[in-house]
Amino acid sequence: MSQGKKEIDVAWIPTAEAQIGTAQEPLLIQAFLQHRQWLREQKEAAVQTRSLEKIDQVYQNGQQPISCAAGCAACCHARVDISKHEKRLILAHLKTNPVTIDRERLAVQTQALREGTWDQLPFPARQCVFLDKSSRCSIYEARPLLCRRYFVTSDRQHCYAENWSQISRVTNPDADAFLSAVFTKFKFEALPVFLSENLDRL
Numbered sequence: 634m635s636q637g638k639k640e641i642d643v644a645w646i647p648t649a650e651a652q653i654g655t656a657q658e659p660l661l662i663q664a665f666l667q668h669r670q671w672l673r674e675q676k677e678a679a680v681q682t683r684s685l686e687k688i689d690q691v692y693q694n695g696q697q698p699i700s701c702a703a704g705c706a707a708c709c710h711a712r713v714d715i716s717k718h719e720k721r722l723i724l725a726h727l728k729t730n731p732v733t734i735d736r737e738r739l740a741v742q743t744q745a746l747r748e749g750t751w752d753q754l755p756f757p758a759r760q761c762v763f764l765d766k767s768s769r770c771s772i773y774e775a776r777p778l779l780c781r782r783y784f785v786t787s788d789r790q791h792c793y794a795e796n797w798s799q800i801s802r803v804t805n806p807d808a809d810a811f812l813s814a815v816f817t818k819f820k821f822e823a824l825p826v827f828l829s830e831n832l833d834r835l
């Protein structure tokens with residue numbers, strides 16, 4: 634494991650993951666350290682705003698047409714972790730926009746996350762509880778950063794087949810170094826676990 638991989642949590646970030654161990658790694662680390670320093674000096678609202686700006690940058694810098702589209706929900710079967718900022722946004726959104734949640738699936742997901750067996754869940758059981766019957770996000774305006782980050786350029790059929798080697802994603806080193814810094818600065822928690830513990834308080 635390289636020094637960079639110890640420093641940056643890259644498990645979910647395509648650019649970082651691809652660059653660790655390559656000639657680009659020092660630049661990635663440098664950007665990460667600069668962003669982390671910036672984050673130390675900022676208020677929460679600024680962090681949220683900059684995070685969304687960075688994700689817009691990923692979208693705008695895409696070299697190829699993005700194949701993601703409304704109704705495509707393969708990514709909504711991945712584990713999503715959220716920060717305290719995102720928890721507040723989601724709870725506020727749910728208070729004014731109540732959604733029906735499949736409590737049974739939520740309980741299965743929460744148990745798997747607590748037991749470390751998420752990856753063993755069958756694909757349908759991993760479906761996010763916020764995905765509605767039309768395969769659209771029911772909290773779209775308040776969806777987490779991770780949900781906003783992935784832009785796929787390969788054919789959508791590969792996403793559903795879970796054939797990761799066939800999936801191409803847009804990369805952006807600066808934006809991903811920033812998001813890495815966000816993820817190492819704040820405590821993150823799995824979305825289903827958070828929901829299980831907080832839905833009844835709404």
Ligand code: SF4
Pocket residue numbers: 708709710713761762763764765769770771772773776777780
């Ligand atoms: S919060 Fe919305 S965008 Fe994110 S995984 Fe769930 S349904 Fe998909």
